Amino acid sequence: MNDWTDGEPRVVVSGCDDCGHRWYLRRECCPRCGGPVNERISEGGGRVTATTVGDRGAIALVDLSEGVRVLGRCDPTLRPGTAVRLTFHAEAGEPVAVPYFEAEST
Structure with a gap:
């Protein structure tokens, strides 16, 4: 798949x-x-475990509801413990859309 x-x-x-x-x-x-x-x-729901910010943006380590841990780009304001939803963003010069985590809307 x-x-x-x-x-x-x-x-x-x-x-x-x-x-x-x-x-x-x-x-x-x-x-x-x-x-x-x-x-x-994956249904795309999860919770942030850790984040870091570098020259190319922010990255989150996320525990998905399916029981696996994945990395993806994220908004730099996300903090550990935040409920998130997986989306995909394509940035200039990238051949494919990459995983991007956003805060779950309430």
């Missing part, structure tokens, strides 16, 4: 049919037990 690295605006979460382990990076079998893999598209 294609994801944002293939130009599709989505994050694909993998899981093991045998042991239930979940992860984000594609693999042919479970990294924990070697079992069969199932994939699903």
Whole structure:
């Protein structure tokens, strides 16, 4: 299943049919037990674990509701503990839209 690295605006979460382990990076079998893999598209909700700001903008480490941790760009005002929603932004000169986290609207 294609994801944002293939130009599709989505994050694909993998899981093991045998042991239930979940992860984000594609693999042919479970990294924990070697079992069969199932994939699903993330709903995009999560909570910020950490953020950092550098020369190229802000990045957030986010625990998605599907049980995996991912990195994405974000608004520099986000703080740990903030509920966020995954979107995708394409910036000038980038070939694909990249994951971007925004504060969940209340």
